[in-house]
Structures are given as structure tokens and as C-alpha cells.
Amino acid sequence: MLSQYMEEFEQEPFEVGEFIERLTWRTNNELQNSEDFNPVALHDTFIQTIKDLKILQEKQQSKCERLEESLHQEQDAHAKKIAKLVERHQTAIDWFGQLDEKINSVAGKIMHLGEQLENVNTPRSRSVEAQKLLNFMSEFLAAGSVIVNDIFTDAARLNEAADVIQKLYAISQDLPPDKFAESKRKIEKKYDEVERRLIEEFATAQKSEDIERMKALAQILSQFKGYTQCVDAYIEQSQMQPYSGKDIFIGIVPMCKHHYEIIKKVFANPQQVMSKFILNIYQLKLHQYAMTKLDDKKDEEKYLRTLYELYSRTLKLSTDLQIYMSTIDDDLLQKLTQQIFIKNLSGYAEMEAKCLTAKCSTELEKFYASKKHQKTQTTKGFRRNMEVFVATRANINIAAIEDYGGETFLSEELAINMLQEAKASLKRCRLLSSDAELPANCIKLNDILLRFLMHEHVDYALELGLQAVPLAEGRVFPQLYFFDVVQKTNIIVHLLDKLCNSSVIPCVSNTPKYSDYVFKKRIMMEQIETKLDQGLDRSISVVIGWVKVYLQYEQKKTDYKPETDVDTISSTACLQVVQNLQPVIGQIKKCVDGENLQNVLTEFGTRLHRVIYDHLQTMQFNTAGAMCAICDVNEYRKCIRELDSPLVTQLFDILHALCNLLLVKPQNLQEVCTGDTLNYLDKSVVRQFIQLRTDFRVIKNTNYLKGIIE
Numbered sequence: 001m002l003s004q005y006m007e008e009f010e011q012e013p014f015e016v017g018e019f020i021e022r023l024t025w026r027t028n029n030e031l032q033n034s035e036d037f038n039p040v041a042l043h044d045t046f047i048q049t050i051k052d053l054k055i056l057q058e059k060q061q062s063k064c065e066r067l068e069e070s071l072h073q074e075q076d077a078h079a080k081k082i083a084k085l086v087e088r089h090q091t092a093i094d095w096f097g098q099l100d101e102k103i104n105s106v107a108g109k110i111m112h113l114g115e116q117l118e119n120v121n122t123p124r125s126r127s128v129e130a131q132k133l134l135n136f137m138s139e140f141l142a143a144g145s146v147i148v149n150d151i152f153t154d155a156a157r158l159n160e161a162a163d164v165i166q167k168l169y170a171i172s173q174d175l176p177p178d179k180f181a182e183s184k185r186k187i188e189k190k191y192d193e194v195e196r197r198l199i200e201e202f203a204t205a206q207k208s209e210d211i212e213r214m215k216a217l218a219q220i221l222s223q224f225k226g227y228t229q230c231v232d233a234y235i236e237q238s239q240m241q242p243y244s245g246k247d248i249f250i251g252i253v254p255m256c257k258h259h260y261e262i263i264k265k266v267f268a269n270p271q272q273v274m275s276k277f278i279l280n281i282y283q284l285k286l287h288q289y290a291m292t293k294l295d296d297k298k299d300e301e302k303y304l305r306t307l308y309e310l311y312s313r314t315l316k317l318s319t320d321l322q323i324y325m326s327t328i329d330d331d332l333l334q335k336l337t338q339q340i341f342i343k344n345l346s347g348y349a350e351m352e353a354k355c356l357t358a359k360c361s362t363e364l365e366k367f368y369a370s371k372k373h374q375k376t377q378t379t380k381g382f383r384r385n386m387e388v389f390v391a392t393r394a395n396i397n398i399a400a401i402e403d404y405g406g407e408t409f410l411s412e413e414l415a416i417n418m419l420q421e422a423k424a425s426l427k428r429c430r431l432l433s434s435d436a437e438l439p440a441n442c443i444k445l446n447d448i449l450l451r452f453l454m455h456e457h458v459d460y461a462l463e464l465g466l467q468a469v470p471l472a473e474g475r476v477f478p479q480l481y482f483f484d485v486v487q488k489t490n491i492i493v494h495l496l497d498k499l500c501n502s503s504v505i506p507c508v509s510n511t512p513k514y515s516d517y518v519f520k521k522r523i524m525m526e527q528i529e530t531k532l533d534q535g536l537d538r539s540i541s542v543v544i545g546w547v548k549v550y551l552q553y554e555q556k557k558t559d560y561k562p563e564t565d566v567d568t569i570s571s572t573a574c575l576q577v578v579q580n581l582q583p584v585i586g587q588i589k590k591c592v593d594g595e596n597l598q599n600v601l602t603e604f605g606t607r608l609h610r611v612i613y614d615h616l617q618t619m620q621f622n623t624a625g626a627m628c629a630i631c632d633v634n635e636y637r638k639c640i641r642e643l644d645s646p647l648v649t650q651l652f653d654i655l656h657a658l659c660n661l662l663l664v665k666p667q668n669l670q671e672v673c674t675g676d677t678l679n680y681l682d683k684s685v686v687r688q689f690i691q692l693r694t695d696f697r698v699i700k701n702t703n704y705l706k707g708i709i710e
Helices: 002-009 016-030 039-141 155-172 181-207 211-221 227-238 248-266 270-293 300-324 332-346 348-370 381-394 412-432 438-468 482-508 513-554 572-591 594-617 623-643 646-660 666-673 683-690
Strands: none
Touching: 016 039, 155 181, 181 211, 181 227, 211 227, 211 248, 227 248, 227 270, 248 270, 248 300, 270 300, 270 332, 300 332, 300 348, 300 412, 332 348, 348 412, 348 438, 412 438, 412 482, 438 482, 438 513, 482 513, 482 572, 513 572, 513 594, 572 594, 572 623, 594 623, 594 646, 623 646, 646 683
16 A cells, blocks of 8 residues: 555645545445445544555655765765865866976077077078079179070979079169170060069969969069069950850859959959959950940941940949959949940930930821821811801801711820830930939930820820810710710820839939929920810710700600690600710710819709700790609709719709799799798799799789799
């Protein structure tokens, strides 16, 4: 049982309550045969368990005491070991200090001895070196033109020969020229020969990429006057290989990165050498490549695209190579780029303007040719006004209206093509123009775009559209194409605004040219808006005129004054008018947007209300006819709901209320006239409608109209 208790005590977490529960459960299970609860047996079990736990406690206590005693013994043993180690460590520190003092003493004596040896050896070495130079100098001073010495003929002793001849050359510069002219000539000749051999050896080492040999030779040549020839030889040989085929730009950056690592290891002045390396690329390789590509100017568009590509790629190349340039050459690459393209950039603006003009002109010619249309001078405004005046006064049409079969002569595709060409030109302009010339060049290109797109295309189409609007007062429902002109014009203007906001305004904002841009655009937009307003006004007038004439000729008097009882339905004339007006409203909503849409719809609705109001004033109404009139007005109200104009809705609501005056019983007229809708109207308007009743003569002398007709 003790082992079982230990297993339960070691469980995590240990709960006393659960332990007692398990003990009780085991006791009850052992007494399965007894039917009643046996508290005595449970008590005995608890007493026995307590005794067992005490025994277990004593054993555990004894075990803890033994472990504590063992721990104290181990602590004492480790403490003694640590004390011995500390003592030995202190001894080692003392020995190390003594050894350090002895080393310092010996080192001081050695340094002193070395200084003494150097003081003795330096004069001796200098004397030996001087003797050696004097021996070589004697050979150059001797008579004769040929000097033979192993040091100058042995290729393995080239470094030694270079050291000797460089010193002899420096000495010879101080010799009097009159006495030692021949000797100086010999030394200079040999100097040039050794220098040439060093450069050749450097080139050989470069081919085999022997970095250590190149570094040694470069260090020797740095003392010679032809050191720049060594740098030039390295650059020339490095750039002899082709730059990744036909596209020179691809291989330049990797090549510079590769050789920069070599230059840092070989030359003592890597930044200067690398600057010269890059300078050679720009002045020779890039300049020749650009001139070859830009030699042909016959195809101006191709030339401009090539110029833009080369210039932009050169600028990007300059940015990539800037990390290899020294800080004093910060703007050198920009200057080199300008030097490469200076001739091409000088006449760029004129060629760009000429090319854009030609492209836009060609696009226009192709468009009108596809329509089989010959552009004419649109100077028919006065003639058009006279035709309208005569047609209105005399009710005759003196000239046929040319509507070109519904053709608007406006093309979104053409506009997009022109805008794409202008966008490409402006993109090139931003890159290729100087900061001072950029605003003027952008304005110039924008003027070309406005001329061809807006004046020669949109304005011309608007003029034709205005002339194609039918004359008012026609009895046949007019064919209206001007709404399509408005829709396409709005689309083109939106596309133009988008281009100007992205490509023109950023180039001219905060410059004096910005006011010039705003002024020209405002004048252009005012001209376009004026013609759009004229066309919309004419189109609305034509539709409203047709409604007036159609109702005048097609609305029968018996519609509103039937002699017999008829079904209460809308008149045929009304239904025909509504049927023709609904597509017109749809066209207006489709072609006009923003605040202009609400203004146009309101104007259309007010004019329609005026015509219908005046038309009803010409009729006489009996009870059945009044019902028909109310049905007609309800149809008109359904139609004008699509206008979404509160003013027009209110006008037709009032008209509907006025029509109710034609229907109500005479004794109810006072009540209707004082209602919410008609109470604020002028009494003359109400009186005019009441007079349209067929029974007006009967009721005018009654008290039903008291306060209305007085």
C-alpha cells in the first residue's frame, strides 16, 4: 500500500479531497456483499491509512536526512578543490607578470640593437646603391652609341632595370645639357625602351588576368612619366570586346562592375582610373553608337523615337554608373550625355512640332476620306438665321437641311489616335527639353493638338451639326442628330482633359506659361460650350415646335368636347406626343451630364409645359372632355417624371389641378380654388381655365364664382 500511496502523491496536481474519495470508494468496493453502509469499516480503513502515512512520512524524513548529509559532504569537497584552484591561479598570475617584464626588457634591447644596426647599415646600403648607379652611369657616359648590360637585356630582371633607369633618368635631369647631351639622350632612349617593355608586360598580364603581376607593374609604372599610357592601355584592351552584340547598353554596366573590382586591386588611384574608363565609354563608344543610330532623319517619327530611347537609356546608364564616379565628378556623366546629344537636342522642338502636325493632319485627312467628305468653310450662320426667320414668319422652308444621313463627323477613335500621338510627343518633350524651354515647348505641342482635335475636328463637326438641326414648326417629327454630336463632344473633351492633367499641366504649373495655357483652354471651351448650347437650344425648340404644330393640327376639338359619352381615355394626339418625347428625353440623358443635364432637362420641361398650357387654352371642355384632358395631363406627367426636375413636376402638378377646375361641379369651384395647389396662383390664371368650361356662361352669374372672377 505504501508504494501505491507514493504513486498517488507524485501525481500532479495532487488533491487531498480526491485522495480521500478514492480511498472511500475502494473501501466500499471491498464491502460489496454488505447491503448497508458500514461506517465502522470505513473508520478502520481511515485509521489504518493514517498509520501507514505516518510510517511513510518517517521513511521519507529519514531519506531526506541522508540526502542532506551527503550534500553537505559534497559541498565541503568542492570548496576545498576551489580553494586549491584559486591558489594555483594566483601563482600563475605572478609567473605571467614576471615573464611579461622579462619579454618587455628583451624587446627593448632588441629594438635598440636594431636601431644601431640600421644606423650602421643605411649609409652602407646607400653607398652600395650609389656605387651601383655610378657604375651604370659610367656606361652611359662612355663613348659609343650601344650600351650592353645584362640588366637591360634580361627579361627576368625587368623590374630591376626599371628601378635603375628611373633613378638614372631623375639624375640626368640635373646634368648640364651642354656637356652631357649625348649621355642624357642615351638615358632617355633606354628609359623609353624600359617603359615600353613595362607597358607591354602589363598588357600581357592583363590578357592572362594576372592581377598580382598587373599590380606590381602598375606600381612601378606609377614612377614613370608614361603612367597614363599604362591606364590607357588597360582601358583600350578592356573595351576592345563587343558590348553584348548590337545593343551597346546591355553590356556596359556588367563590364564596368567587373573591371572596377580589378581596378581597385591593380591601381593606387582606382577612382581616377574608373572615371577615365567611363569617360572613354561615353566619348568614344556611346557617341559613335548614337550618331550611327541618329544619322537617318528621313523618317522623322522613327528618328524622334530613337532619340528618346537613346537619351533615356543614356540617362539611366548615367544613374547606374554614378556609384563608380568620385564625388568631384558628380555631374560629369550628365554633362557627357548632353555633349553626345547636343546637336540632336538643339533642333528637337521644331522637329517634334512638325511631326505632330503632320501626324494629326494625316489622321484628319484619313478620317474624312473614309467618310467620303470634303471639308468646306462653315460660314453659314447668317444664312441659317435667315432661313429660320423666313420659315417661322412665312411658314415655308426655303432650303433643304443637309443632315448628311445622320453622320456626326466626330470620331472617338480619331480623337484617341491624336491624343496618343500628342501624349507620346509630350512624353518626349518632358525628357528632351531643357528646364527653361520645357513650358514653351509643351504649350506649343498642346496648341497643335487643340488646333487639329478641337478646332478642325470638333468645332467643324459642331458647325455641321448646327446646320443639320431641322427648322422648327415642322409637322413631321424631326430627325435629331445633334444629341449624338453632344455626346461624342463630351467624350472627346473628357479625354482631352485627362491628357492635359497628366501631361501638360505638370510641365507648365508654377511657370508664366500656365496662365497662357489656362486662357487658351478657357477660350476654346467657351466656343465649344456656346455651340453646344446653340445646338441643344435649337434641338429642344424643334421638338417643342413639333409638339405645338402636331397638337394644333392633330388634336380634335371633339377630344375635349365630345357630343356623346365616350370612354375616359387619353387622346390619340397626346399618346403620340408622349411616344415621341420619351426617346428624346433618353437621348438628352445619354449625351449630357452633370449640372448641364439638369439645366437642359428643366428647360425642356418648362417649354413643353408652356406649349401644352397654351394648347389647352385654345380648347372648350365639357365634363367628358375634362376627363380626357385630365388623362392627357396625367400622361404628360408620367413622361416628365423622367426629367427628375422638381420645377417641371410642380408645373405639371399645377396644370393637373387647373384641369380639375374643368371637371368639378360648379358649387365646388370655390373649394378647389382655395386648395393648397391653386391658392397661391394669380386669380387671372384660374379665371382663364374656368372660362374654358362649356357651362361657363350658365354659372358666371351665380354665386359659385364669387371672389374668383371679380
